[in-house]
Amino acid sequence: MADIIEITEKEPAIAFGKEEKKLLTDPINENNPITVQVLGVCSALAVTTLLNKAIVMGIAVMLVTAFSNLFTSLLRNYIPKQIRMIVQLVIIAFLVTVVELFLKAYNYPIWKELSVFIGLIITNCIVMGRLEAFAMANKPWRSFLDGLGNGFGYAVILVIVAFIRELFGKGSLFNYKIIGPTAEYALNTSQIGWLHWYVPNNLMILAPAAMFVLGVLIWLQRTKYKKLVDIS
Amino acid sequence: MGNSSVIKFTLIMTVIVAFVLALLVSGLKPIHNVNESVYNKKGILSAVSEQLGKDVNALSNQEVQDIFANQITVQALNTEGKIVSDDEISSMTNGLAKTAADVDFALEAKKPEGERLLPLYTFKAKDGKDYNIMYVRGKGLWDEIWGYITLQPDWKTIAGEAFDHKGETPGLGAEIKDNKAWFSQFTGRKLYNEKGDFQSLEIVKGGVKQPDYQVDAISGATITGKGVQEMLQRGLKYYDPYIKSKFSNQMESDTVHQMMNDTIK
Numbered sequence: 001m002a003d004i005i006e007i008t009e010k011e012p013a014i015a016f017g018k019e020e021k022k023l024l025t026d027p028i029n030e031n032n033p034i035t036v037q038v039l040g041v042c043s044a045l046a047v048t049t050l051l052n053k054a055i056v057m058g059i060a061v062m063l064v065t066a067f068s069n070l071f072t073s074l075l076r077n078y079i080p081k082q083i084r085m086i087v088q089l090v091i092i093a094f095l096v097t098v099v100e101l102f103l104k105a106y107n108y109p110i111w112k113e114l115s116v117f118i119g120l121i122i123t124n125c126i127v128m129g130r131l132e133a134f135a136m137a138n139k140p141w142r143s144f145l146d147g148l149g150n151g152f153g154y155a156v157i158l159v160i161v162a163f164i165r166e167l168f169g170k171g172s173l174f175n176y177k178i179i180g181p182t183a184e185y186a187l188n189t190s191q192i193g194w195l196h197w198y199v200p201n202n203l204m205i206l207a208p209a210a211m212f213v214l215g216v217l218i219w220l221q222r223t224k225y226k227k228l229v230d231i232s
Numbered sequence: 233m234g235n236s237s238v239i240k241f242t243l244i245m246t247v248i249v250a251f252v253l254a255l256l257v258s259g260l261k262p263i264h265n266v267n268e269s270v271y272n273k274k275g276i277l278s279a280v281s282e283q284l285g286k287d288v289n290a291l292s293n294q295e296v297q298d299i300f301a302n303q304i305t306v307q308a309l310n311t312e313g314k315i316v317s318d319d320e321i322s323s324m325t326n327g328l329a330k331t332a333a334d335v336d337f338a339l340e341a342k343k344p345e346g347e348r349l350l351p352l353y354t355f356k357a358k359d360g361k362d363y364n365i366m367y368v369r370g371k372g373l374w375d376e377i378w379g380y381i382t383l384q385p386d387w388k389t390i391a392g393e394a395f396d397h398k399g400e401t402p403g404l405g406a407e408i409k410d411n412k413a414w415f416s417q418f419t420g421r422k423l424y425n426e427k428g429d430f431q432s433l434e435i436v437k438g439g440v441k442q443p444d445y446q447v448d449a450i451s452g453a454t455i456t457g458k459g460v461q462e463m464l465q466r467g468l469k470y471y472d473p474y475i476k477s478k479f480s481n482q483m484e485s486d487t488v489h490q491m492m493n494d495t496i497k
Contacts, residue, residue: 049402080238087245094249098256105260108267115399205403
């Protein structure tokens with residue numbers, strides 16, 4: 001019996017079939033780490049005031065989940081069971097530090113704005129959750145894809161929330177004012193800006209607004225996909 | 233698995249991780265240093281962005297360095313308002329800095345009052361006028377805040393300003409840096425009253441009554457606002473003796489002019 005399983009598992013190390021695709025796409029919607037598993041909400045509240053912050057944070061988390069899954073999976077047969085969690089934590093902390101060092105070198109203003117939240121990726125439940133639930137029991141390539149998918153699922157929600165918050169909170173996207181009385185493309189012209197009557201609502205920039213937006217997103221998602229209602 | 237193999241695993245892992253991180257940190261250090269100094273310099277330039285006529289955030293690293301090399305000079309003052317010579321600078325900073333340009337003024341702001349050095353940046357605008365920039369540092373709600381205040385050549389009126397913070401709340405306290413409509417209120421405000429005495433600015437709620445000396449507060453950011461007010465009152469006071477000496481020079485030259493005019497008549 002055991003031999004048969006061995007044989008069926010003999011496939012190219014880097015295959016990309018249906019199951020691999022599912023690993024990537026599942027976390028975007030049906031198994032989204034934020035809206036379905038409700039993990040990593042803290043950072044989703046903190047870094048979504050501006051779109052460019054959310055995108056950089058999303059990429060950082062994607063890199064960390066993908067590579068921590070890969071490294072943990074590579075080491076999974078060697079990691080002593082007694083110190084399993086500590087080893088995972090060292091891998092995560094190592095990767096987060098690497099990401100932070102590169103960000104500080106190549107995009108200093110964003111690094112300055114994200115401040116502690118890059119470091120706090122270490123404590124993001126999504127990362128360790130994937131290591132425990134997936135990487136410890138699966139092969140490296142699949143673990144890598146699973147990490148990439150989950151990081152991407154996180155990033156997608158961050159970008160949606162940041163889009164809504166920045167647009168209605170500051171009237172801008174990527175720091176470029178597009179709605180409200182001070183829309184940049186309409187300044188110094190006789191043109192009347194789009195939604196020129198809209199006064200940016202400061203509440204959208206504050207943390208509670210992220211909670212509201214996230215709640216509405218979860219509600220919309222569950223209205224559309226009924227089977228998610230009883231999951232969590 | 234036995235204890236010895238656990239310890240072996242831990243040791244090997246720690247050594248590898250530490251080695252790679254140490255390599256990265258020392259490899260990227262020069263870039264980090266350049267980024268940090270450019271960021272600080274952009275903070276100073278933001279206080280003269282009007283006189284510079286350029287969007288400071290869009291400047292490249294090289295342009296920032298060029299402006300600093302050609303248009304900005306820095307002097308160090310002590311809290312009594314005297315300009316400190318290079319020899320004194322190196323003794324006051326224990327040899328860390330040799331000229332005023334290398335002094336870490338953020339660090340100086342944490343020293344006891346008498347031992348502190350303050351920067352006075354002078355920006356030479358294209359029209360030949362000199363604008364002086366003062367540096368203040370204080371506490372906001374969560375962490376440190378700091379700012380640069382530019383004076384008109386008459387030393388009495390504010391010509392520009394820039395604030396920054398370490399961790400104020402986005403949308404509330406962080407507005408001191410982000411909200412141009414708020415901080416541009418400072419431009420045109422006065423630091424000296426008619427008698428020539430130092431009178432700092434107040435941050436008030438519910439409407440400005442004395443437009444020369446008051447600034448409207450940010451709603452929802454009471455403590456950050458108070459922090460800014462305290463920072464300005466305390467921080468700008470250190471520059472007062474130096475500015476006063478400038479006043480008396482001006483007055484002297486005025487009286488000399490008048491006397492000369494009188495004798496000619």
